[in-house]
Amino acid sequence: MAASEESELIANESALEAFCKAPAEQRQLTAELKGVLAETACTGVIRYKWHLIKPLLVQLMQQQLHDFEAAEHVDVGPARPLPDDDSVEALCERFSAMLDDFAGPPWTLQRLCELLLEPRKQYQRLHKLALALEKLLLVTGEQETTQDPGPAPRMSQLTRVNEAPVSAAGNSGAAAAVGQKRQRQDEAEAGGLVAAALTVKQPPDAAQQQQQQQQRQQQAVDDAAEGATHAAGKQAAAAAAGAAAAAAAGPAAMDVDGEADASGSPSKEGKDTAADSEQPSAADAVPGDAEAAAAAGANTAAKDAAAPVAGSSDAAAPEAGSDAKAADS
Numbered sequence: 001m002a003a004s005e006e007s008e009l010i011a012n013e014s015a016l017e018a019f020c021k022a023p024a025e026q027r028q029l030t031a032e033l034k035g036v037l038a039e040t041a042c043t044g045v046i047r048y049k050w051h052l053i054k055p056l057l058v059q060l061m062q063q064q065l066h067d068f069e070a071a072e073h074v075d076v077g078p079a080r081p082l083p084d085d086d087s088v089e090a091l092c093e094r095f096s097a098m099l100d101d102f103a104g105p106p107w108t109l110q111r112l113c114e115l116l117l118e119p120r121k122q123y124q125r126l127h128k129l130a131l132a133l134e135k136l137l138l139v140t141g142e143q144e145t146t147q148d149p150g151p152a153p154r155m156s157q158l159t160r161v162n163e164a165p166v167s168a169a170g171n172s173g174a175a176a177a178v179g180q181k182r183q184r185q186d187e188a189e190a191g192g193l194v195a196a197a198l199t200v201k202q203p204p205d206a207a208q209q210q211q212q213q214q215q216r217q218q219q220a221v222d223d224a225a226e227g228a229t230h231a232a233g234k235q236a237a238a239a240a241a242g243a244a245a246a247a248a249a250g251p252a253a254m255d256v257d258g259e260a261d262a263s264g265s266p267s268k269e270g271k272d273t274a275a276d277s278e279q280p281s282a283a284d285a286v287p288g289d290a291e292a293a294a295a296a297g298a299n300t301a302a303k304d305a306a307a308p309v310a311g312s313s314d315a316a317a318p319e320a321g322s323d324a325k326a327a328d329s
Contacts, residue, residue, distance in 0.1 A: 008154045010035030016052040027059055031155060034060070034117065038158040041113035047149045050104050057099060060116045061133065062092045068119070068126040091130055098137040107141035118162035 011019075011032040019027055037056055039045055046053070069088045099106075106112070115122070115132060123129045 008156065009152045010039055010155065010158070012152070013048055013052065016048055016056075020052060020055050027055070029056070029059055029063070035153075035155050035158055037113040037117060038155075038161055039153055040110055041117055041161050042158050043153075044110045045149045046105050046109065046143070046146045047152070049145055050102070053105065053109075054099055054102075057112065057116065058096050061095055064116055064119055065092055065126070065130070068129055072126055088126075095133060095137060102142060104142040104144065106137070107139050107143055108136040109143070112136050114162035121162050 009032070011030070015032065016036065019033060033056060036048065036053065037060065039047060040053075065088050112133075115129075115136070119129050123132060
């Protein structure tokens with residue numbers, strides 16, 4: 001029972017060393033040896049050192065390339081030329097030399113194991129397989145052997161090699177849904193490109209409309225503030241002009257016809273001129289001084305009415321003096 005369970009496991013390190021020491025023409029790839037590559041293909045685990053894995057890859061690569069060449073001989077029509085017009089033997093030697101250039105496992109080792117174990121799941125022609133292998137061997141990155149890989153797996157656990165994920169290939173309904181989604185995305189992108197080419201203006205969305213409304217409101221607030229500042233400036237300038245005119249009119253009233261007559265009292269004309277000078281003109285008056293202008297006009301009218309009365313009393317005084325002289329004589 002223990003022997004049967006041990007035979008289900010992949011090859012161990014001693015089996016790999018025996019394979020590497022055997023002559024090239026006597027090497028045989030058993031299922032257990034292929035299981036080492038299958039573990040890397042399925043899990044990405046690199047259980048053994050690179051110098052033990054590389055001979056397995058070379059042997060399997062040569063076997064698959066020759067099998068593809070033999071299968072193409074029975075096909076109808078000429079075969080496609082190989083890269084650089086190489087023969088299969090030259091191709092095997094070139095790929096083996098590329099593997100020898102790696103000091104450790106190449107970065108594409110997992111995909112390389114998948115392709116060598118099950119190449120016909122993706123390729124049916126020799127030239128396509130050769131191009132795929134060359135692409136995988138042109139990398140320069142390397143990786144380390146897996147530390148603590150755990151117990152060796154059984155062969156029955158390594159059945160799914162080089163297969164697409166179930167979510168993408170196993171479920172036809174999911175695949176159809178993905179196809180429909182991609183079609184809708186393509187149609188949307190195509191519509192956007194056509195609209196851009198025709199310079200068609202698309203209607204703005206709600207966020208753009210809200211942003212435009214906020215900009216208009218802010219512009220209205222700024223215009224109102226600017227208008228208020230301008231009106232206040234004009235009012236302040238008008239008040240300053242009125243104050244300056246009033247200050248200039250005060251001293252001028254003392255100089256216009258303000259001389260006294262021979263008796264030492266100011267004349268009527270001087271009084272009238274002084275009174276008139278005290279009244280600000282309509283041009284100098286500001287809108288806010290309307291009441292003051294009316295009061296000044298009333299004072300001027302009262303003075304003009306009182307002036308003849310004062311003149312008549314002054315004329316009556318000489319007549320009274322002449323009557324007194326006649327009585328004395």
